[in-house]
Amino acid sequence: MVDIAPLTLAATDLAAIAEPIGRYGVCLSPAPPCNRYSLRAKDRALLETLAGTALPQRIGDTHNGYACLGPDEWYALLPEGITLPQTEGQPVSIVDVSARAVGLLVEGDGAADLIATGCPLDIARMAPGRATRTHYESVEIQLWCLEETRFHLEVWRSFAPWLGQALLANLPD
């Protein structure tokens, strides 16, 4: 084995959003690293057993870091260190997608308005605890409403710089 320096997350491609930016009542910052999983099953109970937690039942609801995105689809945002098992032989699909996306926190009184610059949903009417897949202009995102003034945006990593810059570009100068 050659000697290799410890590996860290390459943040260069996220430079545009790496620093928290607080302006006009909005703070934009990278979400802390987390483990992400896509969970699929026709039988929710089976997934609950495997994940060791109750899963939200209604599309758009969240519970304990799990969002129900579709009738047979859940998405987990778990603190680093918490992992889910890779199953075999069961009628479920659990796929580790931790590196697929990055998270962006949008916080402050102007948070909903800033997201609304490119997202067609009526975000002011989104209840805390709800989450959905949607889009910001041409980029697909997941929008998690944590509080009325606090949102978590999930975006595939290669789209993150564009998303961050487009949000900034839509802020008043």
Place this chain on the structure above:
Amino acid sequence: MLLIHCPWCEDLRPETEFAYGGQAHIARPHDPSQYSDEEWERFLYIRANDRGRHHERWRHAHGCGRFFNAVRDTVTDKFETTYKAGEAAR
């Protein structure tokens, strides 16, 4: 931009979250090899292109990801109803 009722999300959502999927209720035959060339051509290419009430497929691509069917008036663009894939035509 239309608003479309997703029967899975039970929510009215903006058209830009959806992808259009062509005419609905054209089932792929269980055994295509039993189809004559003419029957297969009909399955592949021939569509109704109705004026008025039209059954069509949509997918909530940037939402729950599910396919569903809709009845839409091709003159007014208005949706009459939407229902889950697999349910009987309305």
Place this chain on the structure above:
Amino acid sequence: MSGYRLATGGRIDRTRPLTFTFDGRLYRGLAGDSLASALVASGVTLFGRSFKYHRPRGLLATGVEEPNALVEIDRGPGRVTPNLKAPSLALYEGMVAQSQNRFPSLAFDLGAINNRLGVFFPAGFYNKTFMWPRSAWEKLYEPVIRRLAGLGHSPTTRDPDTYASTYAHCETLVIGGGPAGIESALAAAATGERVILIDEQEELGGGALGEPTRWAWLADATARLGAHPNVRVLPRTTAYGAYHQNFVAAAERLTDHLRPDRASGHREKLWRIRTRDLVLAQGAIERPLVFDGNDIPGVMLSSAARTLALHYGVAIGRAVAVMAVHDSGWHDALAIAAAGVRVRAIVDLRTAIDPALIEAARAAGIECLPGHAVTGVSGRSAVNAIRVAPGGTGPARHLPCDALLMAGGWTPTLHLWSHAKGAMRWDDASGTYLPIPGTDPVRCVGACAGEWDFGSGMSVAALPSLKPAHRQKAFVDFQNDVKASDIALAVQEGFRSIEHIKRYTTTGMATDQGKTSNMNGVRLAAQALGRPIADMGLTTFRPPYTPQTFGALVGVHKDALFQPLRKTAIDAWAEAEGAVFENVAQWRRARYFPHASEDMHAAVDRECRSVRQSVGLFDASTLGKIEVVGPDAAEFLDRMYTNPWKSLVPGRCRYGLLLREDGFILDDGVAARLAPDRFHVTTTTGGAARVLAMMEDYLQTEWSDLDCWLTSTTEQWAVIAVQGPRARDVIALLVEGIDLVPEAFPHMAVRDGRICGVPTRLFRVSFTGELGFEINVPADHGRAVWEAVHAAGQPHGIVPYGTEAMHVLRAEKGYIIVGQDTDGTVTPDDAGMAWAIGRKKPDFVGKRSLARPDLARDRRRQLVGLLTADPATVLEEGAQIVADPGQSIPMKMIGHVTSAYHSAALGRSIALALLEDGRARVGQSVHVPMPHGNVTALVSSPVFHDPSGARLDG
């Protein structure tokens, strides 16, 4: 016309003078002026030249309906905007405005010769005249017409401004900030629901701005609106389109009203508004009257003169006459007279007029001429007199005046109502189309609904006259120079539908979309056709209501944000190494890595040689990846791909070919079976989303009984391809937990393990024909692992290679690239890949189509190699192939070149081609006719390098 500033009145600030230039001349105005009001106050009469005849034109209106007074505003480099309407521009200190459509100057315009030749420019003139000879179009007619006919200049420099956009949601959206709109907004605001009020002017008020008695109410109502936290008021905002289900697009102008040196921030903001209830309070537009000389500067709408006097404190002239067929003209005349403007006479075609109006006019010293019509106007660049005759046909009388106001009645502004598919009906009483309330939550209020309080009038097409119509310069559409006689001519030539008459005469097709001309056009057409106007219908209104800037529509999507540019985790390393990039789908990919003085050819040759002789490093992260998981995963892939998957054992990979249901190749890629119920499927870079969507479609709608699921993992994994005879030696230093010896890890195998301490899915695959590995690591670690591999490869002379070398290397092996060597009409057999079809499978997507007669026939185009007679000649991709270059043109084409490169390994050019009956032609010569001469090539196998595949094992 000799306009001047009235001593009192108006909403201008007389303590704040402003200076500005118009066509280079310095003028003075006041804060609160529009460009038009300031110019009129300065005595300017000539605002522009008309489009076709270059006739001198003055101000017609004081709103966005203005057809004549179009100007270009210069706000500095890259900030020149053409075709703005002088009455809609708020004046600011230092404004630089230019008139348009004149050469060399507004007062002396060479193009005006068209005016003298007007008789030769009837409706359809261009269609009829400039047809022959065809070649003259490009060389003569078009350039000349373009120079003469332009409306302003397109900007040629980059727009330095930025633009923003947003979505917004409300329960009530009110468009139009006049009294009706304000009242509607206040009523909605009282419910506590969200209300947005949009108005296109500088301040709210609409028609009330020209009625000083309502200013106190206006101030109070505006304050009450401002007190509602649930109300958002957007002034300087044009709602330009109404779309399905109460979706409205509006552009807010944020800086154009400010001095350029004091403006900062976004220039405009696009509002995309979804509302439950839509209230249209856009008011009404006054109609001009059609008579000889109605376009001479100084002839303007009566309501415009009122606005100038009462809103801006500007008198339109010193001796004003009014030509009315509607009571509103009388009201306007009385109002401006009270404001201090001398009104000489009111001419009205009607004989029965409210006696109270006549009495009031006489009391104001105004001569009243009921039952009369204006039959002519004297003056060139300004009115100096009019001719007035009883009934238009009696003995004419000369009446000196310097302005003539037209009061032809009112047309509700139903553009957005029409966008929203609202129905309309003809109303005889008001002489216009009115909205029919429908079931949708859209309604018109106020003048927009035909509810106005300024009396009634008669409905008239053109004023009566003894002068033959074809000798009158009686304009219907001022901006497009369409005369009443043009509409009569169109009808005479057989046009019946108003839509056809519109297109033939171009009435209503200018930048003002016929805001002042449509109703008169319909009326004249109905008269010429002898049909009731109610049967004519209206032409369709389409967005935008007024022209909008591209910037507003584009928003942030320009320059670097034009569209997302996707970069891999390794991209920054490539950039630091000086890579030259190319875009593939939305991805940016390193194309080659030139050393100091190398050109692309030299760099690619070097990169290819390194891979063939030692080892190269390639960023394959952009490949689409789909994780297919579940008990039925193999069954599902069996049905999707041509290849058999159930027989593939875990730990092994297989090349997969995906067809569309019509039998043609859609995509390809290697898939690995990680476990009995888990596959790692790869797709082409450009096909990732398409393939996933197609798989979801089949899985959800055809085979929903299968227990398997699809997850995109494209961005989860960084993929580092290490290719070349030394590839194993390089990675052996870094990999843990995987036995790399060929017996344990053969070609087309996959293993889980660790590399540089991070988990990896290691594939032994090759797209170069050499021993190769593709290291998949979580994207977070992609850059570090790449650098570690690069460092470990130094003793072997490892080089990074780009997509160009990748293309050459794969072409040397005859490996296709879907979308380059296939085009949506290529079957597996055409591509020489019949081997990829699982013959024993009962069905897969596209299988049935492969038996269709045309797909199964002989002599289809097949993938072959081409070797040019001159090894230095690299064929053009896309070039057509013929069998006999001596045949006459058009030649029979028997195929085309799909890929062509210089091959370092072969020391010559190579090409792939789709050639009719190609495999039977191997060994024969074909020809590629090119502009500089014929290229002869020998048909060969598409596999140029290492046909036995021996090198795959290093």
